[in-house]
Amino acid sequence: MENIKRVSTELTFQDKFQSTLVRWGVGRMVHKIDPGIYAVNNPTKDSPVFVSANYKLSFDALRKELKGIDAFIMVIDTKGINVWCAAGKGTFGTDEIVNRIEKTKLKEIVSHRKIILPQLGAPGTSAHELQKKSGFQVVYGPVRASDIPAFLKVGMKVTPQMREVTFNLSDRIHLIPMELVAAAKYVLVVIFAFYMISILTGKTDAGVRAAINVLLAYFAGAVLGPIMLPRLPGKSFSMKGFFVGLIVVGASCSFNWIGRGPAEIFSWMLMMPAISSMILMNFTGASTYASPSGVQKEMRIAVPLQLAAIGFGLFLWLIERLFGV
């Protein structure tokens, strides 16, 4: 046990600060955890072995729940990606775990032949193949690390609640930063284009209104949408995004930012819900319940409508700019 790195169950201020940065998409790859075995508290040859990804948030979420528990953590190389996404790509997978068991000489570190995998690693891992190849039996632990103490207490049993992935308000709020970051560059380019055209056609105020309306649609799709998700009408994300876009159209109208002439007003009424619909449709990827078949189905209907609304809206907006309708 001497040469095994020890790791604390307490997260430091620095850990929390780094995690916040990672949530905003900053330095995701810098804060990778080195693959290998880590000791938590004072593990012996009989202590349980938890497998984790080398993504900072995954590793921290696990170790902070192991207070007072003697255990080993085997960090595998998922290229700095979290458990679930890595499992989807196969990097959190059977072969990597089998190799890591060999490389770390896990068989010499523990006397039992059991490893605990996070349940969300299952899309990439085949428990029976892993056992065949490594000799280790797989126990799937709970989805949330916070259920680990309860899971251990009852002899490694998982209740249906522990197995179910949620997508509650707090889960969704944590994802908002990445939604904002992901769409930011497109939003900036679009605003810049509207603004330049407005200046070139001699009316800066139309450019200011464009910036406000695009930002409102962005806010609707990336912030309001995720927060209000279950309350918005429709089942598809694009439909929900359309409705949340109508809310900001209403806001823009009431503040008199929507436009001056009928063409400009109508153009934003078309474009704003389309933009927020596109952005919220992207949230399918962050959600924990959208099936690829479902996403495909909604996109087949929504994308042509979104593009048509933006195309026609843009046409009206340019007509207003060029001919002052």
Place this chain on the structure above:
Amino acid sequence: MREQEYLKNVVTLKLDQKKCTGCRRCVEVCPHNVFDIKNKKAKIVDKNACMECGACEKNCPAKAIEVKAGVGCAAAMVTGFLRGTAPTCDCSGDSGSCCS
């Protein structure tokens, strides 16, 4: 029962009960409690809750489950469409909302 519900009757999940040995793995790995064991055989009890993650298929030693697994991510599908590849969320970069 569920707070969130996605589109109905679209998922590709299939279970061949004849092959099922009742080992419970599918029940253990499913993040949406789609399966249950009835009379020592797995049964799909909530098909519309399936998100096609593929965990059940991958962990079924009897090969009784089939599902077209993939990432349910619009951005991934656009990327895949533009590159002419399978949907990919390109998590290897510094961005990608599906990997938050």
